[in-house]
Amino acid sequence: MNSAPGHPPQPHSGALDAAGQPADRDAEALWRILTTRRDHRHFLSDPVPRETIERLLEVFDVAPSVGLSQPWHVTVVQDRGAREAIHAGFREVRAAESQRFEGERRRLYNSLRLEGILEAPVGLIVSHLPPAGPTLGTTSMPTASEYSVVSAITLLWLAVTAEGLGMGWVSLVDPAHLSDAVPLPAGARPMAYLCLGYPALCLDEPLLQTVGWGRRAPQPVGWL
Numbered sequence: 001m002n003s004a005p006g007h008p009p010q011p012h013s014g015a016l017d018a019a020g021q022p023a024d025r026d027a028e029a030l031w032r033i034l035t036t037r038r039d040h041r042h043f044l045s046d047p048v049p050r051e052t053i054e055r056l057l058e059v060f061d062v063a064p065s066v067g068l069s070q071p072w073h074v075t076v077v078q079d080r081g082a083r084e085a086i087h088a089g090f091r092e093v094r095a096a097e098s099q100r101f102e103g104e105r106r107r108l109y110n111s112l113r114l115e116g117i118l119e120a121p122v123g124l125i126v127s128h129l130p131p132a133g134p135t136l137g138t139t140s141m142p143t144a145s146e147y148s149v150v151s152a153i154t155l156l157w158l159a160v161t162a163e164g165l166g167m168g169w170v171s172l173v174d175p176a177h178l179s180d181a182v183p184l185p186a187g188a189r190p191m192a193y194l195c196l197g198y199p200a201l202c203l204d205e206p207l208l209q210t211v212g213w214g215r216r217a218p219q220p221v222g223w224l
């Protein structure tokens with residue numbers, strides 16, 4: 001399809017793959033990626049080649065965003081000292097969070113593996129960096145700007161899985177601490193620390209399910 005300005009889109013011709021064939025195999029492959037994607041917290045020490053990191057980050061060039069605003073910034077963190085500082089911040093958040101659970105639940109919480117910041121050779125800080133001026137589509141839902149960052153991260157997770165790597169999302173980090181540990185552009189607010197590397201464990205189900213923290217449940221759907 002010619003997407004140059006002034007060339008209107010042509011009618012959709014059905015789901016075809018890149019070779020113009022019916023896209024059943026694409027669907028099969030996508031479902032395999034969707035169902036094998038896992039949150040990884042254990043990584044091999046093998047480095048991730050720079051070309052691989054660069055290819056994966058191209059996801060941010062094709063991801064959807066409200067008003068085509070691309071309101072994000074990614075910092076690649078390979079430096080061990082920076083990762084140690086981030087890990088120290090994680091330990092503080094984890095200790096505080098543990099207090100929110102009681103008794104046996106707290107004991108189980110304290111045994112959980114919740115990140116791979118030091119093991120994973122690559123960390124990605126994905127920040128929300130809103131563009132100057134108004135963004136189309138954010139009048140009634142200003143948070144659509146942050147949603148855009150989250151949806152791009154989700155696509156990255158799938159691309160990482162397709163490339164045979166593993167990713168772990170760490171939310172037990174204080175955005176202010178991340179900004180102190182790593183220089184970020186003015187106005188950038190960290191939304192995720194992502195651990196990236198070659199996974200050390202093959203996970204057939206969520207690790208939190210395996211260790212008895214919770215279970216995946218079918219989600220209720222309303223039909224009208």
Ligand SMILES: Cc1cc2nc3c(=O)[nH]c(=O)nc-3n(C[C@H](O)[C@H](O)[C@H](O)COP(=O)(O)O)c2cc1C
Pocket residue numbers: 037038039040041113114115169170171172205206207208
């Ligand atoms: C926004 C977000 C934040 C998350 N933060 C953490 C985290 O800090 N530590 C952790 O171990 N897992 C974290 N996870 C991963 C979830 O625990 C994981 O997705 C869930 O247990 C299901 O497992 P699965 O992703 O392997 O299917 C996070 C996931 C999301 C979407």
